[in-house]
Amino acid sequence: MKLLSCKEATSLASQRLDRRLGLLERLSLRLHLAVCDGCSRVAKQFAFLRTAVKQLGERDA
Amino acid sequence: MKDFRSSIEAERPYLLRYASLQLRDRAAAEDAVQEALLAALAAERSFAGRSNLRTWLTGILKHKIVDLLRKGSRETAIESDEALEALFDENDHWRAFPPAWRDPDGSLEQKQFFAALEMCLEGLPEKTARAFMMREHLGLETDEICKELAITSTHCWVLLYRARMALRKCLELNWFMK
Numbered sequence: 408m409k410l411l412s413c414k415e416a417t418s419l420a421s422q423r424l425d426r427r428l429g430l431l432e433r434l435s436l437r438l439h440l441a442v443c444d445g446c447s448r449v450a451k452q453f454a455f456l457r458t459a460v461k462q463l464g465e466r467d468a
Numbered sequence: 469m470k471d472f473r474s475s476i477e478a479e480r481p482y483l484l485r486y487a488s489l490q491l492r493d494r495a496a497a498e499d500a501v502q503e504a505l506l507a508a509l510a511a512e513r514s515f516a517g518r519s520n521l522r523t524w525l526t527g528i529l530k531h532k533i534v535d536l537l538r539k540g541s542r543e544t545a546i547e548s549d550e551a552l553e554a555l556f557d558e559n560d561h562w563r564a565f566p567p568a569w570r571d572p573d574g575s576l577e578q579k580q581f582f583a584a585l586e587m588c589l590e591g592l593p594e595k596t597a598r599a600f601m602m603r604e605h606l607g608l609e610t611d612e613i614c615k616e617l618a619i620t621s622t623h624c625w626v627l628l629y630r631a632r633m634a635l636r637k638c639l640e641l642n643w644f645m646k
Contacts, residue, residue, distance in 0.1 A: 412560030421629040425603065425610045426621075445565045452636045455572045459585055460604040462576060464486050464526050 411439045413446050420450035424457065472512050476505055479525050486526060489586060490533055490601045492594045500536055504529040534606060537598065538616050549630050551637070566636075569644040581643060588638035592631055599624055600631035 411419070416439040419432055428436065440447040480501060487497035507528050508515070518524050557563050575581040589597055599617060602608045608616075614624045 413562050414556045414560035418629050421632050422625050425625055425628055445562050448566050448568055453632045456632055456635055457604050459576060463582060463605060
């Protein structure tokens with residue numbers, strides 16, 4: 408299994424919110440996130456963005 | 469009847485801002501809001517008993533926005549994203565390690581956070597912003613967004629990735645690390 412760069416890892420972390428990743432993609436992403444604090448923060452921030460943007464317009468401007 | 473009309477009218481500035489954010493086109497936003505308000509007037513009876521007028525109107529407006537997005541899209545090539553490239557070194561590893569954010573959940577309780585988020589959304593390139601809002605705000609699936617924007621799925625995933633990377637950077641600079 409290929410080791411991902413941080414750019415590839417963040418790209419997959421983004422795509423995982425938009426499509427079902429293949430098995431190899433999931434495994435290599437999980438492996439990368441387990442050892443890379445920067446990318447795992449970014450992956451969490453992507454999920455947070457989704458929550459925040461959903462709430463846009465539901466509250467008073 | 470007159471009361472309903474004027475309370476709807478009072479929401480117009482808010483709705484206009486909401487539509488402008490997603491359509492990036494003042495005239496198109498005005499059209500969408502106008503159509504939404506007309507539809508709302510015609511549907512007064514279906515509002516009866518609901519608690520929040522703004523939420524109801526925003527729901528109608530969302531449909532009008534999706535209709536407009538469906539009408540007006542053209543394919544363009546993927547351009548490079550220099551801001552994104554600058555985050556990584558020649559081996560595609562971080563140049564500067566992304567810092568942790570201070571209390572993101574608490575931010576969701578703050579009006580100013582949403583103002584910062586809107587500002588960051590406005591800073592995105594038009595097509596990137598549209599793909600992102602269709603996905604994350606309107607909740608459309610990628611294949612539907614591809615169709616509306618006349619782009620391939622791969623292009624769509626690239627745009628969504630760029631949007632997320634640009635927004636997280638913008639929020640970091642203008643909110644979390646401020």
